[in-house]
Amino acid sequence: MLPEAIEAMTEQLRHAGNASSLHATGRRARRVVEESREAIADALGARPSEVVFTSGGTEADNLAIKGLYWSRRPRRRVLISAVEHHAALDPAHWLAGSQGAEVELLQVDAHGRVHPDTLRAAIERDPDDVAMVSVMWANNEVGTVQPVHVLAAVAHDHGIPFHTDAVQAIGQLPVSFSASGVDALTMTGHKIGGPMGAGALLLAKGLTPVSVQHGGGQERDVRSGTLDAPAIAGLAAAVTTAVKEQEALSRRLTSLRDELIRRVRDAVPDVVLNGDPDVALDGGPGVVLDGGPDLREADLPDGRQGLAPGSPGRLPGNAHFSFPGCEGDALLMLLDAKGVECSTGSACSAGVAQPSHVLLAMGADAAAARGSLRFTLGHTSTRDDIDRLIEVLPAAVERARRAGLS
């Protein structure tokens, strides 16, 4: 956690008080909650009344997707990108399985991006029956940034509410709720140095999703449950700091990340970079690979045009590769043993690595999807981390290849 968040949270842990109580300690807790709400709204370009506190990203996604679907009945269609996090995909599939919804997965291009035309065509097949649209701001696996403000505008052409899961975006990209035009936005604390178990759904005024959990109606009558004032104070401190430092952090991470990509390519020549190969649209240098093609020109999909001004096409801290002939989990184990931490996709509940639905949606075959690894850089990452990776990677890849063939 960020020191600012730890300080704000521990300070509040010393005080009792339920923000819903009328007595003095309650009023004190309420003040902490409301000031936190104002700080978060201010940092993310929203109004305080648009901040609905939740237990984190998963709850916010569930509330947005299920709640908006229910509130828009009898409309049945839920349009959601094929590359969403499970916290968004699974509620949608649950709606289809048990609530009569028709879920349609919006297909993505080879970089994992949803094109506005794809959404438009999907809506126009039967616009009056669309309950809601959900497309994440930036993908957690391959880092591809989605043109959410254009997608939101496409949905609005038909009066359809648009939700985005911005868990990965905040702190890495400029995020403004009002400027983006989205109706609902998921955010969470632990990805930006805040506490786990605290997040929020930014919810445009006038939008009333049906509650997922019922009770005291503490948050705008759409979310019940006693508010965790200390965690909310920590969340607000983290959001404030992360947004304030976003630009500087992004610049530093982009440069580190580009170096990481270049050196991984040098070390393992047949590696495949997944996701948007580029960089800032503002004419920045991008990932120009030594001796390789300049991917900025060759592979720019049309969807890039939809990105917000100044937004890069890829999360600054994300590098995602497929290592042909390797199994990702073997590589992960070998790197972990050498002190390099990275991740494969997701695992099923028993912990068995599954081929990533994101890579499959981008057109990868199951073998390539299994042979993939994500390296995430954050505010503690340094060039030494990259040196360490490059030192151990070639031997690990070679060994994983041998194991993959056995």
Place this chain on the structure above:
Amino acid sequence: MGLRVLAAMSGGVDSAVAAARIAEAGHDVTGVHLALSANPQSHRTGARGCCTIEDSRDARRAADVIGIPFYIWDMAERFQRDVIEDFVAEYAAGRTPNPCLRCNEKIKFSAVLDRALALGFDAVATGHHAKLVDGVLSRSVDQGKDQSYVLGVLTREQLSHAIFPLGGSTKAEVREEAARRGLTVADKPDSHDICFIADGDTRGFLAGRLGSAEGPIVDQSGAVVGSHQGAHGYTVGQRKGLRIDRPAPDGRPRYVLSIEPVSNTVTVGPRSALQVTSITCGRPVWNGPSASGDLTVQLRAHGEVYACRFEEVGGGLRVELDRPATGVAAGQAAVLYSGDTVIGSATIVSAA
């Protein structure tokens, strides 16, 4: 410098203590849980089944307590092909396979070992109750829990990369040690039966895979004495569940003597007809010291032990018992011991 050891952790008490012991001995240990089922159940029910989500969590928890890295390896495809399909095919051919033995032979000390060696490990450790000293396999001090039989099919090469840290301890000692080490699986029930048949209904499982087809149950003279719904539901030596309408002339219980899958015929007869003294085996594996002293053979898991002589015949083996054995089924392993030491094994083809 210790060895790099991969500890296969099922989520049970034995493999947890085994991993803890080698880690404590100074080796560089990584815990791996083998996911063997493509569709794992969420919870164990009693002593049956394996690779539930709960088991994988128990294994992870044990690895955390021991303080070693932990991963899950997906072996479901290999297990399906090399163990489950082999199990079904063996029954279809009228033999009685031992899937635990096949799992050791084809999964733990083949697919897993190969992958481990390729990834830079030196050895695979498991929680089997058996001793392995300088590559020589012998019985556990706990005769009741001894698992040297299901390891007796491993080759010398496979054994040279195996570690069985529990052979010198009884099960009770292992449980006590688990509790002392703070491993929460200390009192988890022992697993029994066939792990991939969670409800224990082997006949139902086989019927589901092989279908049912009515066939005759005949006595030794060939006279039809009953019918069955599929010969694969029977095993040599079986007495219960035959559902024969006509009692034997002498009123004595009848046993399955043989199974003939092609004609779908089950032959039954008196216990005396089950008795055999000469066993023909194929696929011999010599993995221990050369035969010397008093030789014995074990013909099924936790089965009786018989003093014997043996000779190599062609590519196989003939084992002569010094007293009759009953219920010797083709497909099971005959594991040969010199005292408590395994000298080799072979697969039973026929008995007379």
